[in-house]
Amino acid sequence: MWDEIFGGLLIGLAAAVLWLGVGRISGMTGVLSSVFQFRNPDRHWSWAFLAGLMLAWPMVQLVDYPAPISITDKPFLLIAAGLLVGFGTYVGNGCTSGHGVCGMGRLSFRSAVATVTFMLAGVITVAVMTALEVQI
């Protein structure tokens, strides 16, 4: 439980640093879209953010912190899920970070609706997969 709370505090702190430091919302969907806007200097911060984000993994390996990754190895599931998440977050303008953490932290009604919607969709998806006995 303390790992979750401490991790959540770090995520909130990260979002606070980006907002108070450079006035940007730390939403992964925004970062993902922004890294492709090569010619827009206003978006170049997203490359630095992404570099820091991705270096977290090697950093925790250095201190031998256990960070297991248990994930399906079914290519069809992985491709379908990746496409849905990539397409859906672009269309819905945000994901767990932008809508979930920052949007709800701003008390945005729009973000709260988005968060409840994708959480419900996730819960239903897992329940349906269990009911259909889908092997993952």
Next chain:
Amino acid sequence: MTYITAFVSGLLFGLGLLISGMNDPAKVRAFLDIFGVWRPELIAVMAAAVVTFFVAFQFSKRRVKPLFASAFHMPSLSVVDMRLLSGAVMFGVGWGLVGLCPGPALVDVLSGNESVLLFVGALVAGNRLAHVLIGPVKTSN
């Protein structure tokens, strides 16, 4: 300073995702499995992060601009429409299928896990596909 700040923020964000276990798809799916063997711990991640950002956001209201930039880039959208809802549903279904959302997926890339890499490839493809087919929301921001 913009880039250093963004780098530090990204690193803190990644460490938070790894320490909380958000990067583990099995743990995320167990969190979503409320009718099965529910593991509710991840709600603490969201709660702690939201409260922390809430405090920072309230503080920022007393400031004219951020420390190292000329303006706060406040999200300009506030409507709840079909675009928002359909996007959120697609995202939620994909999230439930595998247990990865964009942040954790990107954090796990350097693990070299082949399933993660395949997911991230499709994630980027989905993002670009939506960019080409649908395009960004028209805003003044």
